[in-house]
Amino acid sequence: MPAFFFWIFAAQMLIFGAAVIINRNPVASALSLVVSFLGLAALFMCLDAYFIGTIQVLVYAGAIMVLFLFIIMLLNLRTEELRKINWIASAGGAAVALAFMVQIFAVIQKFPAAKQALPPLARPTSDDVHRIGLTLFNNYNLPFQVIGIVILVATVGVIVLSRRETR
Amino acid sequence: MITLGHYLVVSGILFTIGFAGVMLRRNLLIILMALELMLNAANLSLVAFSRFHIDATGAPNYNAQVFVFFIITVAAAEVAVGLAIVVALFRLRQTTHVEDITALKF
Numbered sequence: 001m002p003a004f005f006f007w008i009f010a011a012q013m014l015i016f017g018a019a020v021i022i023n024r025n026p027v028a029s030a031l032s033l034v035v036s037f038l039g040l041a042a043l044f045m046c047l048d049a050y051f052i053g054t055i056q057v058l059v060y061a062g063a064i065m066v067l068f069l070f071i072i073m074l075l076n077l078r079t080e081e082l083r084k085i086n087w088i089a090s091a092g093g094a095a096v097a098l099a100f101m102v103q104i105f106a107v108i109q110k111f112p113a114a115k116q117a118l119p120p121l122a123r124p125t126s127d128d129v130h131r132i133g134l135t136l137f138n139n140y141n142l143p144f145q146v147i148g149i150v151i152l153v154a155t156v157g158v159i160v161l162s163r164r165e166t167r
Numbered sequence: 168m169i170t171l172g173h174y175l176v177v178s179g180i181l182f183t184i185g186f187a188g189v190m191l192r193r194n195l196l197i198i199l200m201a202l203e204l205m206l207n208a209a210n211l212s213l214v215a216f217s218r219f220h221i222d223a224t225g226a227p228n229y230n231a232q233v234f235v236f237f238i239i240t241v242a243a244a245e246v247a248v249g250l251a252i253v254v255a256l257f258r259l260r261q262t263t264h265v266e267d268i269t270a271l272k273f
Contacts, residue, residue, distance in 0.1 A: 006169045010177045017181055017204055021188035026196050033200050040181075040207055047174070047218040048227060052210075052235050059239055064203070064246050071250045072196060075257050083193075083266075093190030097183050104179035114172030118218055122225020132236065135229045140237075147240050154244035161251040 005046055013039035026077045030068045037061045047118075048125045051132050174215035182208035195256070195263040199249050206242045210235045 016039065019032035037060045044053035108114050125131075136144055181204060188201025217231035257263055 003169050006173065010173075014177065014180055014184070017184045020200055020204065021184060021192055021197065026194065029197055029200055033203065036204070037207065040211060043174075043177075043211060044214055047214050049214045049217065049232055049235075052214055052232055055236070055239060056210075059243060060203070060207070064243055067246060067250060068196065068200065071254060074254065075196075075263065077194075077196070077263065083264075090191055094187060097187035097190055100186055101179060101183040104182070105176065108172055108175045108179065111172070111175075113219070114175055115170055116219075117168050117170050119221045121221065121227070125227060128227075128229070128232070131226065131229050132232050135233050136236070139230070140233055143237060147237055150241065150244055154248050158247050158251040161248070161255050 006043070009039045009042040009046065012036070013043065026072045027069070030065055030072060033068075034061050034065045037065070048121060049128065050126060051129045171215055171219045175212055178208045178212040178215065181205075181211065193265050195253050195265060196250075198265070199246065199253070202249075203242065203246065206238060210238055213238075 013036050016032045016036035020029045020036065023029045023032060037056060041053040041056040041061070044050075044056055185201045185204030185208060188204065189198050192198055192201065213231045213235050217228045217235075220228040220231075222228060253263060256268070260267065262268070
């Protein structure tokens with residue numbers, strides 16, 4: 001995979017990720033998040049993870065973001081009016097985030113494997129659905145069924161939460 | 168040449184953007200979106216490590232990709248429940264602004 005693909009898609013993901021938290025209009029934030037996730041899906045494909053990239057597009061950019069847009073529409077949210085900003089709290093939050101990033105960079109700097117290039121693959125991973133399916137059902141069968149229960153409980157919980165009280 | 172460190176640094180920056188969003192924004196929906204950014208940053212570093220750790224047959228380590236699959240599933244459930252809570256809260260208070268929700272404030 002040529003290196004400039006990495007730079008293009010990483011820049012796309014980070015710029016639109018920053019746009020998510022900078023935009024004041026929630027619809028603009030949600031659409032920036034879709035573009036950011038598409039860049040991330042492209043990065044997954046640069047890493048030869050075609051199945052993960054595909055479900056990133058289908059589940060995140062498709063399903064989850066449509067859910068966000070529906071809720072924004074349902075709540076009829078507009079661009080939030082400027083309130084009095086608590087500058088001390090904002091500066092504290094930004095300082096914590098910055099300190100966190102410095103820590104991550106320090107850890108990566110100390111990590112010897114981070115300076116190695118990605119090793120070449122023996123053959124293309126275009127059959128990784130097959131491989132992931134084998135791993136999922138052989139080694140992770142119980143977690144897979146537990147995750148099914150989690151989805152079921154979440155579905156029931158959403159219905160209970162969004163039901164109107166009938167008295 | 169793109170190394171493992173490039174992907175880890177990009178993932179760290181994405182996580183920091185999400186973290187800053189949770190710390191700085193006051194709209195519940197934007198906070199949920201920033202949470203999604205953080206989950207995806209973790210996914211990116213997991214897939215980068217999966218690609219980095221080649222096994223004996225020369226294939227990527229698929230355990231990490233199965234883990235990413237589970238994270239995406241849990242994130243979908245979390246977003247659905249979180250948005251349902253936001254809708255229930257909006258019906259009760261007509262706001263999604265966190266500074267208007269002070270019932271538990273001491």
